[in-house]
Amino acid sequence: MSIDLKTIKHISKLARISVDEQRAEKLAGDLNSIFDFIEKLNELKTDNVEPLTSIAETTLKLRSDEVKSKNIREQIIKNSPQDNEDYFVVPKVIE
Amino acid sequence: MSDITKQSLTELIENIKNKKLSSTDVTKAFIDRSEKSKELNAYITNDFTSALDKAKKFDQKPNFNLKLPGIPMAVKDLFCTKNIKTTAGSKILNNFVPTYESTVTENIWNEGAILLGKLNCDEFAMGSSNETSFFGNVQSPIDKNLVPGGSSGGSASAVAGKLTPVTIGTDTGGSIRQPASFTGIVGLKPTYGSCSRYGIVAFASSLDQAGPMAQNVKDCALLHEVISSYDPKDSTSIEFKRNHYSKELTNNIKGKKIGIPKEYRVDGMPKEIEDLWQKGIQYIKDCGAETIDISLPNTSYALPTYYIVAPAEASSNLARYDGVKYGFRAKGENLIDMYEKTRSEGFGAEVQRRIMIGTYVLSSGYYDAYYLKAQKVRKLIKNDFDEAYKKVDAILTPSTPSSAFKIGEKTNDPVSMYLNDIFTVPVNLAGLPGISIPAGHDSKGYPLGLQIIGKAFDEQNILNIAYAMEEKINFKNKITDWWIK
Numbered sequence: 001m002s003i004d005l006k007t008i009k010h011i012s013k014l015a016r017i018s019v020d021e022q023r024a025e026k027l028a029g030d031l032n033s034i035f036d037f038i039e040k041l042n043e044l045k046t047d048n049v050e051p052l053t054s055i056a057e058t059t060l061k062l063r064s065d066e067v068k069s070k071n072i073r074e075q076i077i078k079n080s081p082q083d084n085e086d087y088f089v090v091p092k093v094i095e
Numbered sequence: 096m097s098d099i100t101k102q103s104l105t106e107l108i109e110n111i112k113n114k115k116l117s118s119t120d121v122t123k124a125f126i127d128r129s130e131k132s133k134e135l136n137a138y139i140t141n142d143f144t145s146a147l148d149k150a151k152k153f154d155q156k157p158n159f160n161l162k163l164p165g166i167p168m169a170v171k172d173l174f175c176t177k178n179i180k181t182t183a184g185s186k187i188l189n190n191f192v193p194t195y196e197s198t199v200t201e202n203i204w205n206e207g208a209i210l211l212g213k214l215n216c217d218e219f220a221m222g223s224s225n226e227t228s229f230f231g232n233v234q235s236p237i238d239k240n241l242v243p244g245g246s247s248g249g250s251a252s253a254v255a256g257k258l259t260p261v262t263i264g265t266d267t268g269g270s271i272r273q274p275a276s277f278t279g280i281v282g283l284k285p286t287y288g289s290c291s292r293y294g295i296v297a298f299a300s301s302l303d304q305a306g307p308m309a310q311n312v313k314d315c316a317l318l319h320e321v322i323s324s325y326d327p328k329d330s331t332s333i334e335f336k337r338n339h340y341s342k343e344l345t346n347n348i349k350g351k352k353i354g355i356p357k358e359y360r361v362d363g364m365p366k367e368i369e370d371l372w373q374k375g376i377q378y379i380k381d382c383g384a385e386t387i388d389i390s391l392p393n394t395s396y397a398l399p400t401y402y403i404v405a406p407a408e409a410s411s412n413l414a415r416y417d418g419v420k421y422g423f424r425a426k427g428e429n430l431i432d433m434y435e436k437t438r439s440e441g442f443g444a445e446v447q448r449r450i451m452i453g454t455y456v457l458s459s460g461y462y463d464a465y466y467l468k469a470q471k472v473r474k475l476i477k478n479d480f481d482e483a484y485k486k487v488d489a490i491l492t493p494s495t496p497s498s499a500f501k502i503g504e505k506t507n508d509p510v511s512m513y514l515n516d517i518f519t520v521p522v523n524l525a526g527l528p529g530i531s532i533p534a535g536h537d538s539k540g541y542p543l544g545l546q547i548i549g550k551a552f553d554e555q556n557i558l559n560i561a562y563a564m565e566e567k568i569n570f571k572n573k574i575t576d577w578w579i580k
Contacts, residue, residue, distance in 0.1 A: 008451075015410065015454040016417070017447055018435035030448055030509055031455070037510050038399045041468055044475070051470035052477060055301055055526035056288045056331045063327065075194040081424035088419050091430050 003031045099124035100257040104166065104314035107260055111157075111164050118157070118165025121260075122150035122209060125167045129211065129258045134578040135234045137249040137258055139172045140180050141212035149209045161207030162321055169259040171250045172213035173220055174200045174305070175294040179210070183296040184218040184228040184246075187416050187423045187441030197294025198326045199263060199305045206321050211259055215249030218443045219413065220270055220298045222246050223515040224505065227445040232502050235278055236574050237541055240502050244274030244495075244515075247308065251278040254308050255572060261309040261318050265295060267302045268401055269495075269519025272531035275308055276494035276544025279533040279572035281315045281561070282308045284519075286551045287526035288333030291326030299408035300331075302401075302523040310572075312532065312562040317341035319554060338555045346563040349383035353547075353560070354487035358394035359518060361496060367537045368493045375491055375534055375545045375564070382563040387487055391479040396472050397521040398513060403456050403469035404524070409446075410453025416441065448509065477525040484550050489557055492518050494531040494544035518546060528554045532561045533570040540573055 008028050012019040019027065082089040099121055102110070110116040126143045146167055153165040175181050175193035182188045196204075204210070217227040225233040225248025235243040236256035243252040247264030251274035254262050264271040266284035275282025283306045290305040297303065307318035320340040326332040355376060360369065376386050418424035418437030425440045427433030442450070456465035483490065496517055505512045522529040528551070531544040545564070549557035 003455075007455075011451050011455050011458065012435075014458060015450050016414075016431070016434045016438055017442070017450065018432075018439040027448065027451060031451060033508075033510055034402060034448075034452060034513075037513075038402055038465070040399045041396060041403075041472055044393075044396060044472055046468060046471040046475070049471040049474050051467055052474040053470060054331075055477075056333055058288075058331075058333055060330055061327070069195070072194050076420075079191060079194075079421035081190075081418060081422065090419055091427060091433050093430050 003028055003035065100128045102260070103310050104260045104317065107166060108164060111166070112159045118150040118153040118209070119147065121165065122146055122167040125211060125259060131579050132256055132258050135236060135252050135256055135258070136231050137214055137233055137253040137256065138169065138212045139182055139184070139215050139230050139249070142179060142210050143212065146209050146211050153207065153209070158207060162317065163203065163206040163208040166208045166260060167211045168203065168208045169211040169214050169253055169262055170200055171216050171247050171262065171264045173216055173265050173296045174263070175296070176200055176210065176213065179213065181213065181296070182230070183220070184216045184230060185442065185446070186229040189229065189423060191421050193294070195294060198291035198324065198328060199295070199322045202322050202324055203263070214253055214262065217246035217248065218446050219296065219409070220246035220265055220267055221409070221445050221449055223269070223273060223512055224500070224502070225249065226502065226506055227443055229443060234578065235499060236578070237278060237499065239577055241499050241541070242277065242502055244277035244499060246270040247274050250308050251275055251280060254278070254280050254310060255574065261307060261314050263305055263318070263322060264308050265303055265305050266523065267298050267405060268523050269516040271306045271308060272494050272519050272529060272544070272546060273515060275531045276533070277499035277542065279542030279570065280308055280310055281312055281530065281532050282306065283315050283319055283530045283554070284522060284528060285319065285323060285554055286528045288331055289323045289528070289552070289554070291324060291329040291332050293326055293328040297412040299405040300412060301408060302405060312558060312565050313341060313344060315530070316344050316558045335552050340555055340558055343555055344562050345559050346382070346566055348560050348563045351384040351489065351560065352487045353379050353384055353386050354389035354483050354490040355386050356389050356391045356394065356483070356490060356492060358391050359492045361517060364496050368496060368543065371535050371543050371545065372493050378564045378567040379491060381567055384560070386491070389483045389487060389490070391483060391521070393472065393475045393479050394521060397476055397524055398517055400469045400472045400476065400524060401520045402452065402513060403465050404473060406449040406453035407457050407466050408453070410450045410457065413446070413450055473524050476521055480525045480527060488550070489560055490548040492546045492548065494518060494546040498537040498539065498541040498543055522548050527551055528557055530557050530561050532565055532568070533572065534568050535570070536573070542572065
């Protein structure tokens with residue numbers, strides 16, 4: 001299997017990471033060597049194996065839906081990269 | 096007292112309780128040494144001024160019933176600390192100040208410990224050499240230009256270099272045990288679900304666990320006892336009877352059955368590692384325990400499985416870094432452009448590589464071939480351990496396939512870097528506890544570690560085996576203080 005530049009562009013779109021030509025080529029090389037290594041799994045027959053989806057064999061617990069942390073809006077907004085008072089600001093979305 | 100930093104955690108607690116030392120004496124000593132150790136680059140952020148204040152406050156009104164009375168401690172910068180910058184070694188979190196405390200660190204402060212600062216690590220804990228950190232390489236106290244291992248490289252360097260008495264790291268595929276092995280210290284990866292993941296910057300949620308790193312097994316047991324707790328805030332936290340690990344620690348392991356898995360004898364493994372393993376087997380026998388040859392037939396599939404499961408979970412976990420609510424934001428022409436540039440400029444090369452792998456294996460048309468396949472092989476790997484534990488109480492292996500390497504030696508070949516974790520990764524995939532203890536030196540004088548793997552929730556047993564072996568091994572770490580002028 002070989003991951004070409006077109007695939008790299010496609011994955012980078014899905015991952016929302018912009019990748020220039022030079023970097024795309026480097027990534028294609030890296031990913032191909034990593035996937036060559038991963039292909040080893042195809043040696044194993046796994047048709048009748050149940051996938052392991054959770055390592056902790058417990059059922060999720062229910063709890064009442066209560067607000068625990070109060071009045072932390074200001075603190076949370078403070079971590080926002082763009083200065084604003086009450087909202088998270090993003091580049092204009094609607095023309 | 097100039098030798099304060101040479102004392103173990105247990106000794107420091109004794110001396111504080113007996114009033115031979117104050118918390119201020121101890122805190123000052125570790126701050127002084129940390130200040131002299133900038134060349135190691137072990138810290139990302141220090142909190143020395145407020146550490147001294149806290150130590151003074153402790154001394155005015157000491158509570159000696161606490162398990163860590165007035166003990167200063169630096170922690171890996173992957174744990175959220177309230178009002179103190181938490182970066183995960185990444186540019187994208189360079190300005191992030193958490194509004195809450197991780198459960199594990201809260202447990203530590205509740206027992207009287209004092210935060211010294213936040214320790215360097217690979218970016219989002221993705222790395223085996225601490226070279227992927229946005230804040231630069233960490234130097235090993237063992238030798239100049241040697242990696243301390245990773246991802247908890249700053250933590251390992253800080254404990255081995257005596258910048259902190261003990262510390263905590265996180266381990267997704269070996270990130271506590273491998274650096275512990277590289278720097279001649281003890282590191283425990285607990286059973287999945289033993290320590291809360293609440294407030295730990297997430298990498299791969301089904302594999303991540305926090306754990307203690309210390310100079311000896313007793314200190315390690317004590318710190319584990321403090322950090323392990325059931326936490327409703329982590330949905331995968333497990334309720335089970337937690338021991339007083341340090342109190343119940345014993346070197347009596349007579350009659351224990353220890354498995355030696357033949358598949359860990361990998362191609363190209365240096366003779367020094369094989370010799371160390373044989374020495375370990377002899378120590379086990381000297382302690383009155385029995386060794387049994389076992390087979391874990393799917394071992395060689397663990398690393399390829401890990402490099403599907405971990406990046407898949409990482410690509411999902413790291414989707415939250417979009418430049419909107421916190422962290423770094425790059426300028427973009429529109430919203431999508433802003434997202435893409437933020438993530439391209441904010442994440443380093445290794446993190447981007449893993450997000451790309453993860454996105455690919457989860458993408459339409461490839462999910463079954465990669466992700467589902469990996470989950471099935473993960474089941475086979477877990478079955479191997481379940482089968483082995485019908486015959487044995489624990490398993491002994493080397494911690495790593497080699498000793499520490501030089502900075503820059505493996506950065507251009509991701510697969511050769513990944514191979515570092517060949518003996519540690521299966522333990523995370525199966526959710527088991529594993530401990531690395533220093534067991535000898537290679538021809539260059541660099542430390543080598545042995546790993547003891549236990550049954551789920553059987554930390555006490557592997558701590559006991561480690562404790563018994565530690566006594567026989569009598570390891571002395573060769574720290575020359577080369578970085579102190």
